[in-house]
Amino acid sequence: MKTIRRKKYIAYKCGKCGIISVFPSAIGDGNTCIECSGYILPIGEARVHEKANTTMTIGINVDTTQLDEAMDKAEKLNALLCEINKTSPPL
Numbered sequence: 001m002k003t004i005r006r007k008k009y010i011a012y013k014c015g016k017c018g019i020i021s022v023f024p025s026a027i028g029d030g031n032t033c034i035e036c037s038g039y040i041l042p043i044g045e046a047r048v049h050e051k052a053n054t055t056m057t058i059g060i061n062v063d064t065t066q067l068d069e070a071m072d073k074a075e076k077l078n079a080l081l082c083e084i085n086k087t088s089p090p091l
């Protein structure tokens with residue numbers, strides 16, 4: 001059974017430009033409008049739609065694969081450079 005943990009956010013409406021800004025509830029008070037830095041009033045709790053953690057896991061897997069490939073190529077390049085240094089005559 002999947003459990004999706006949703007972060008809590010608070011939505012604020014700007015008194016100057018009317019744009020609604022959303023901040024994580026953990027940040028607390030003292031925020032200003034994202035657009036105009038105007039004074040904002042809390043209008044209620046908000047939730048942000050997020051896909052399940054599968055996207056994050058796939059991204060990490062791809063990165064790890066690419067890192068392994070990069071390390072492999074770096075090792076081969078290093079070995080090749082060592083070989084060239086050994087065999088090439090001094091300039």
Ligand SMILES: [Zn+2]
Binds near residue numbers: 017033034036038
């Ligand atoms: Zn504003």
